[in-house]
Amino acid sequence: MGNTFGKIFQISTWGESHGPAVGVSIDGCPAGIAINPDEIQLELDRRRPGQSEITTPRSEEDRVEVLSGVFEGLSTGAPILLMVRNKDARSEAYDHLKDVYRPSHADYTYQAKYGHRDHRGGGRSSARETIGRVAAGAIARRILADAADVEIIAYVRRIHDIEAVIESSKVTRDEVESNPVRCPDQGAAEQMVERTKALRKEGDSAGGIVELVARGLPVGLGEPVFDRLEADLAKAMLSLPATKGFEVGSGFAGTFQTGSAHNDAFYRDGDDLRTRSNNSGGVQGGISNGEDLLCRIAFKPTATINKEQETVSTSGEEATLRAKGRHDPCVLPRAVPIV
Template structure:
C-alpha cells in the first residue's frame, strides 16, 4: 500500500493501525546537530491524545513516545529518526458487529473496493489515530523551525455554527489551550461547547473550521509552478482525515471580491518593500512573501454517530440500519489543532531545507 510517506527533503513515513500493537513514524532528512528529546515530542502528542477532555473520545491512552533511532545523547545524527507509540487501551471487540458492514461517512467501503479487505478494528489506517505519526514528525519539524524563529499555531474559529471573533496573533497564542474546544475567543468557546454537548445528547456530531498560522516565515519559500508552497500546504491539509476543504488567505471569499479589494498594496516599511495587507495569506505565485502564512481547513462532523443510518451487510448483501458503537469524538476540530499545526510545520521545514535555509551548518 503506497501513499504512507509525505515530503521531499524532509520526509515522514507513518505506520501502524488504530487497534494494532503500535503506531509510529520514520522521519528522514533531519539535519545532524539538532537537540531533540522524547519530551520535545511528547508535549505535542499530549495535545493530540484521546481522553483528554469532555469533547474527545473516552478512549484513554498515554501515547508515550519512544525514540528508537537517529538520536544520540539528545542530538540528532542526521540518520532517520524513528519513533513509536504503543496502543494500550484498544477495545477491538466493539467493532466485531460491523466487520462486514461499511460505516456511512467512513473509508470502509472505499478500502474494501480498493484492497478487497479492510481492518474493521477502529478503521485501521483510516482512523484518526494514524495522526500520531504526523504529530510526532511535526514536533521534529517544529523544533527545526524554531531555530529560525518560525512559529506555527492553530485554533478553532467555527464549531457547530458558532463563529469566533477575530483576534490578534498574541491573543490566539495565549488563549487557544485555555478551553477544551481550543477556541481563543472565550465567549464563543462556551457556546461551541454547548453545541458539542447538544449533538452528543442527540447521538450526533458537529464539524467546524480550524485556522492555522505560521509567523516568521521568510520570503522566497516555494517554487513558481509545481512545488508551490500553497499547493503543498493544501496537499498536507487535505491529506488529514475529515478535512473536506482548504483555503489560503482570503480563500473562498476572494471569489466575491474585486481586484482592487483582493490585491495587497505594496509599500515601503522601514526601507523594506512589503505587502501592507495579507489577503494572499503570505503566499503569491506559490512563493512566500514574508507575511504570516494563513490557512483554514473545513473539518466534517465525526462520521461515527449513534443515530441509525443506512448501510449494507456485505456478507448477506442486504440493506440494513446500523448504529455505531464504540468510543468516538463528538467533534473533531479541537483535536485537529495539533495535527494541522504539525502538517504546516512539516511543509515549512521541507521547504526550508530544500531552499537551504536549514541544514547542518545552521545547527552545529
C-alpha cells in the same frame, strides 16, 4: 498506499488504530538538532484521546518512544523512528462493523480497492495514524523555530455554526490552550463546548474549521507551478482524516471582492517590502512573501455516530447501523495539534 510525505524532511507513518503500535520514520532531519522527547510528548498530549469531557473517552497515554536517530539529545542525521504503543483499543467493540459499511467512512472504498480491510477502529484510515504526523511535526517545529524564529499557531475558528472572532496576527498559544475546544475567543468557546456536549447526548456530531497562522516565514519558500507552497500545504492538510476543504488568505471569500479591493498594496518598511493587507495569505505566485501565512482547513462531522443509519452489508444486503465504540462528537479540538 501513499504513506510518505515530503522531500527534504520526509516522513513515513505506519501502524493501525488497533494494532500493537503506531508511529513515524523521519528521514532528512539534519544532524545536531536538539531532540527533546518532552517537547514531542507535549504535542502528543494535546492530541491524545480522553483529554476532556468533549473528546472520545478512549484512554491512551500515547507515550512516545525514540528508537533511533538520536544520541545524547541530538539528532545524528540518521532516520529517526518514533513509536507510540496502543494500550486501550477494545477491538471487540467494533465486531458489529465487520460485515457492514459505515456511512461516509472509508470502509467501503478500502474494501473495494484492496479487497481486504481492518474493521477495528478503521485500521489505517483511523485518525490514530496522525500520531506519527504530530510527533514529526514537533521536530519540524523545533527546526523552524531554531533556524528562522518561525512561530506556528493553530486554533478552532468554527464549530458547526458557531464562529469565533480572532485576530490571527496577535493570537497566542496560551489563549488557544485556555479551554478544551482550543478556541481563543472565550465567548465562542463556551458556546462550542455546550454545543459539543449536546451533540454527544443526541448521539450526533459536527464539523468546523481550524485556522493556522505561521509567523516569521522568510521570503522565497515554495516553487512555481507544481510545487507551489500552498499546493504542498493543501496536499498535507487534505490528507488528514475528515478534511473536506482548504484555503489560503481570503480563500473562497475572495471571490466576492473586486481586484482593487483584494490586491495587497506594497509599501517600504525600512529595508523590507511589506503589504498593507494580507488577502494573499502570505503566498504570491506559489512563493512566500514574508507576511503571515494564513490558511484554513474544513473538517466534516465525525462519520461514526450513535444514530440509526441506512447502510449495506458486505454481502450486498440492505441493513441499518447504530455505531458503538468511543468517538469524538467533534474532531476539531484534537485536530488543532494535528494541523
